[in-house]
Amino acid sequence: MKTPIFDFVKNYNDQNQSRFHMPGHKGVPFLGCEPLDITEIDGADVLYSGDGIINESENNTSKLFGSLKTFYSVEGSSLCIKVMLSALSLKFKNPYVLAARNVHRSFIMACALANVDVDWIYPKNYTHLCSCNIDENDLETAIKNAKRIPDAVYLTSPDYLGNIADISAISKVCKKYGILLLVDNAHGSYLKFLTDSLHPLDLGADMCCDSAHKTLPVLTGGAYLHISKNCDNDYIDVCRRAFKIHSGTSPSYLILQSLDLCNKYLATSFSQELSNCVDNITALKTRLAENGFAIEKSEPLKIVINAALSGYLGTDLCEQLKKYNVIPEFYDQDFIVLMATPQNKDSDFEKLLDALLSIKAKPSIKRETIKPTYHKRVLSLRDAVFSPQEVVSLADSVGRICGAATVACPPAVPVVVSGERITENDIKIMSSYGITHIDVIK
Template identity: 30%
Template sequence: MQDQSIYEKLREYAKSDAYPFHMPGHKRKVDWISDVYDIDITEIDGFDDLHHADGILEEGMARMANAVGAKKSYYIVNGSTCGILAAIYAACPQGATVAVARNTHKSVAHAIMLRGLKPTYIYPQNVDNLCISGQIIPKDVEKAYEQSPEIAAVILTSPTYEGIVSNIRQIADVVHAHGGVLIVDEAHGAHLPYANHGANQEETYLPYSAVREGADIVIQSLHKTLPCLTQSAALHICSDRVSVKKIERALHIFETSSPSYVLMAGMDLCVRYMQGEGKKKLQMLTDRLQLFYERSESWKQLWFLYPKIKSADMISIPIADYTKIVFGAKGYKNAGRKLHEILRDRYHLQPEMSAPDYVILMTMLTDTEEGFLRLEAALSEINDELECSSLVWERTTSAYPSAFVPLELVMLPLEAAEAPVIQVPFFESVGKISAETVYVYPPGCPFLMPGEKISEELLEIVRYYRTSGMELYGMEDETGETLLVIEN
């Protein structure tokens, strides 16, 4: 065991030359709040109460709602997980049927179990056989309603971890035509309301926020893409389809009764900044990204997801948030993990994450020209080394599996999670009913839920992750060798 404290390790990292291409959005370059201990208080006189706000906190949340275009906004200090739990709890009666994008965060799965909901899954498009989840298509939402007219709410993630954006406007029209509620996990899109789209949205490399595109409830993680401290998030009410009182009751349940004034002060400062200088910085970022993507065209050994992908279903609307740089070296086995390690170890550029076949770099309005130049120099050098074969990587022609496969829901997730179970070897579980949630992290989107029957196609995904060195999470057996299944 090390004697080094967590604080000492953090300070050591902060003093290094490691450049963050990862969240949080302040990238350790904002010093708005340097006197943390001086301003860390509880609900004393004159400073309001988050759960009964009628003073300075109410004013701050109203300022946020006005800035993003919501009817009402709430500070969340437990991260977007809290907002997702509260939104689903408020919008969906106990035991209701919900249509859920399969690539939603594990917090959605937890809300389904807490509320005893019956999920019907909508599967995202697969992007270019890269094991990357694409859009949720409006016609698939319509199909879900045809099969289950009683659907109370539709829940999806947009943008995704990789930046893929669904056509929220068209999906909202479908949902509302059937009397449903649309909940959008926009955790990775807190910057979108501040984009200066002008006459041509595509020129900014940024799509519209779900807040203005017809969603009823939108949850954002401010800390992911804006200059905010980790755990800073917001829930935005955008229509009258869900009772404000129900939302507030749910927030009382899921949000801490001791909210951090440091986090709330940071959110207020962030909103004020984004209403002014922050908008200019965001435009500067998109301009710099345009130059980056132009330069990337010369790196022939590397592929970049953006801005080349197009979709007929997204005419005149950008398909993605291009601030996420998603790339790899196609034709090489485990290229994503190898690129991640080289960027981190040789160039001291820390990616957000890597999958077996690609890497995600998060760029934000706090990024510097030095950071971009270091990245471009590194990628140019890696490309040259691949071109002249000085990097000896194993090649592969194997196809990447889809991130998710349809599975039969035999029991409600809550019923399965509480049923008698036995433990079996994972690779001997075909035909059995899972009692556990299984996912890779990040991003934490379950590809197996309690109550689902395990198929051979599901095990192919598991094999892919295991042979690629990815860890599986959510199981009682942390080695991933065994799985809890329903006893009978």
């Protein structure tokens, strides 16, 4: 597979041109990467406007993922989420979405900006902020109870704890009612390359975003917006318009090259290396389980330890792991989440196993788990986000209306969403994530 962006920049740099154009570093290495950091000079194409090397590279990605069109983002899935929601605004009058509640905070801002009306779908068993395991029956009930047939359903899958929704079954319900299915697949680019693809596009999603940088060897910020072949062609222009509304005008060519180069890897050795990595992770999970650690069922590249069932608070277990120079992706009082890819070395897995076997699992501890709140909305997301606000301490916020969705990052899933009334229960959860203040409506 060709790498047109990477080749162009390399060639440009090799020619030793005098750079009387931006960026101001002129290719002189300060950080080290500057020689390859260019701007939209002749031949470099224009992100979302041209039909040159960027478009060619995006089309290569599109072939790899089997999409109608894939767009690159150098501003993460956060930008792609804004684009998906704005695409609804460009297509539908007063767009209305049903969304599983465990959204990333970018979804809230995206809806406020695009003036999208949202109702939440809560699972029957709502036990953790990060997870909202709804099935096709929950969705069908939500559609029947909704104020009207929504224009789109929005899911986050995989979630931060590695749960994957049954997108096949859910997409059948969406098709039955003629509703678009949009998926935040930020954690799941790699799912396409498993022996049996679990990628949302292959399971019936109409659009999804993938943070390539989370699970593929791509620089931070590199992401894809995929449009499925199920969609009308006009979604390509609609999404292009939405990208132009939300994106900056100085895309990072370092990130674009990284996305471009990744195509070659995906087209060649990635599937095999992924398969080996999944085998390593599965073996590691088995060893940990044999040694008393409670390992949650999860998507293949995550190792999710249920801390309390393994005898610890997640925060304490994480502190212990850090002493062994093992740094997890996410931890809270309940869970530790470790993410691996084929770019982890065998020695990383050995270090993790040695660390946990030295720390040792203990008998499970009993602790009060605070379940997330089922909220009532007082103001629309848009009205709340754009209302005058003030910052108050958590203790003073009970009964006030949330202004800005307050999150700990990771997981960046809001405990209370803009426009919802703050409860005592919310305070407990926010405190457990170290949040001390919150923006409320004046």
